[in-house]
Amino acid sequence: MEEQQITKKERWELKRQEKLERQENGAKSRLIKRFLLWALVLAGTAGLIFGMVKLGGSEPDQSAILINAVSPSDWTKGNKEAKVVLVEYSDFQCPACAYYYPLLKKLSQDFGDKVSFTYRHFPLRQHINARLAAYAAEAAGKQNKFWEMHDLIFENQTKWENRGDAEKVFKEFANSLDLNADLFKNDLDSKEIKDKVENDLQSGVKSQVNSTPTIFLNGKKIEVPPNYDELQNIINEAVKNNP
Incomplete structure (x- = not known):
């Protein structure tokens, strides 16, 4: 009888050890998966920062x-008589453009009347809502709110970029800017605005734009550098050379 009880205890102990081993292996597996996930996130972030200008197309021709x-x-802000003129071709749905949006906005604020900043549309074919x-930014512009809508669209890119009802989101933005809803709706679908966007696009094609954002400085x-400091240095050099 005693021998049978010992056998049961041994069997119970063996099962307990097996359970502990499974738990330990499971913990190791979860740790490895977590490590791999963070590695992918870091790699993706690095790719986003250092490969920005390639998201929209091929490497820009610097000539x-x-x-x-x-x-x-x-659409130009800053001093229109400035000797340093920056023109950006951009796509509202482009992740790289959304990354550079706050950098360019800060540049505009930091350089004041020394630099003029112009925004031109270059909606890429692969971006379904670009x-x-x-059109939404241009429609807001008809009511003198282009830059306000421009900022809202970029700052909330993830809310509309892949939605089938993106127009509804843009109408909500228009409402938040106190725009006339009927005028906005009509302008959104007007030939005038569609032609304006197409003209921007074709002017970019003529200038060999093939990715976004593409930036021209004094023609x-x-x-496009990967961070604000390098971009600021480029503008500083242009300001220095054009007193």
């Missing part, structure tokens, strides 16, 4: 020049 000079029909977003395409 390209701006064919269409800035005109009154462009044109509609451009010459520049390589």
Whole structure:
């Protein structure tokens, strides 16, 4: 009888040890998966920061020049008489453009009347809501709220980028800006606004734009750096050379 009880105890102890081993192996497996996940996140972040300008297309040709000079029909902020002129071709649905949006906004604030900043539309074919977003910004512009809508669209990109009812989101943005809802709705679908966006796009094609964001500084395409400090240095050099 005693021998049978010992056997049961041994069997119970063996099962307990097996259970502990399974738990330990499970913990190790979860730790490995977590490590791999963080490695992928870090790799993705690095790729986003250092590969920004390649998201929209191929490597920009730095020898390209701006064919269409800035005109009154462009959306420009800052000193329009400034000797340093920055023109950005951008896509509201482009992740890289959303990354550079706050950098360029800060540049505009930091350089004040020393630099003028112009925004032009370059909606990429693969971004299903990019044109509609451009139309929304232009429609807001008809009510003198282009830059306000521009900021809202970029700051809330994840809320509308892949939605089938993105127009509803843009109408909500318009409402938050106190725009006339009927005018906004009509302008959103107007030929005038669609032509404006298409003209921006074609002017970019003429200037060899093939990715977003693409930036021209005093008419010459520049390589877009991965951070604010490097971008600021480029602008500082341009300001220094154009007193």
